[in-house]
Amino acid sequence: MLIFFDTETTGVEAKDRICAVGIACETHLHEELIHPGKKMPPAASAVHQITSEMVAEAPEFSRSESCRILKAFNLPSNTLVSHNAPFDLSMLSKEGIEWQGDVIDTLKCAKALMDDLEGYSLQFLRYELRLYREEEAFFAAAGVSVAPHRPLSDALHVRMLYDYLLDLADHQKLVDISRSHILLSRLPFGKYAKKRIEEIALKDPGYLKWMLDSLHDMDEDLRYSIDYYLRND
Structure with a gap:
């Protein structure tokens, strides 16, 4: 049911x-x-x-x-x-x-x-x-x-x-x-809101690393996605 x-x-x-x-x-x-x-x-x-x-x-x-x-x-x-x-x-x-x-x-x-x-x-x-x-x-x-x-x-x-x-x-x-974790394609907020995370990882990886280190209550799928694109840029 x-x-x-x-x-x-x-x-x-x-x-x-x-x-x-x-x-x-x-x-x-x-x-x-x-x-x-x-x-x-x-x-x-x-x-x-x-x-x-x-x-x-x-x-x-x-x-x-x-x-x-x-x-x-x-x-x-x-x-x-x-x-x-x-x-x-x-x-x-x-x-x-x-x-x-x-x-x-x-x-x-x-x-x-x-x-x-x-x-x-x-x-x-x-x-x-x-x-x-x-x-x-x-x-x-x-x-x-x-x-x-x-x-x-x-x-x-x-x-x-x-x-x-x-x-x-x-x-x-x-x-x-x-x-399971889902791989998100776009950043939902911040200065790159609605931009593709894969592109941000190439152009400004420092910003994504800052998000991982600073936003401790980040959505688990967003954290997974950022980490994925940083590791595969």
């Missing part, structure tokens, strides 16, 4: 926790606020519009229906599908859930299969790939309102993106891409 999944969190640091969960699969459409055990930072609320007051009476993750559902679905035969899956999996790991089945990261798959786009966030892809043209009927059939950055809405957009990616690669290929 495919489990389309999204979390909203208090931030992206090691200290941060889940504050909402969305699950969409053939048997469940589930959304739940979660008490994160800490005050909601304004920067996080500005993204997902979830406040400390909204989660004040919500259950802790371990006592939540979301936890019960995910534990029941955590089987080798099930596949978790998420946009930026390593982040969502890291958040689940903090709550004691280590996913047992396959994982598809739609963010990584989109980067691997469409390497010439200007962005890869879920909402960017929603418009770039014109998923919005079908979303009204898709969401109406599910009985869910479109609400970007709310977890169930985002989980359903992940489902739409997964269906789009199936036109570019089959399910097993998406699993394989998600398991």
Whole structure:
């Protein structure tokens, strides 16, 4: 079974926790606020519009229906599908859930299969790939309102993106891409943003070496790609 999944969190640091969960699969459409055990930072609320007051009476993750559902679905035969899956999996790991089945990261798959786009966030892809043209009927059939950055809405957009990616690669290929490093062709930010990394490695390798040494939280696929082109220039 495919489990389309999204979390909203208090931030992206090691200290941060889940504050909402969305699950969409053939048997469940589930959304739940979660008490994160800490005050909601304004920067996080500005993204997902979830406040400390909204989660004040919500259950802790371990006592939540979301936890019960995910534990029941955590089987080798099930596949978790998420946009930026390593982040969502890291958040689940903090709550004691280590996913047992396959994982598809739609963010990584989109980067691997469409390497010439200007962005890869879920909402960017929603418009770039014109998923919005079908979303009204898709969401109406599910009985869910479109609400970007709310977890169930985002989980359903992940489902739409997964269906789009199936036109570019089959399910097993998406699993394989998600398991491995991908070789990115363009630098996503910095003074050479959108330029080919292979060309930068020839013209200004010092800049790429500086990135490797200085940006310790760099995306693992970007680090892999920079290192690859520096070694093969």
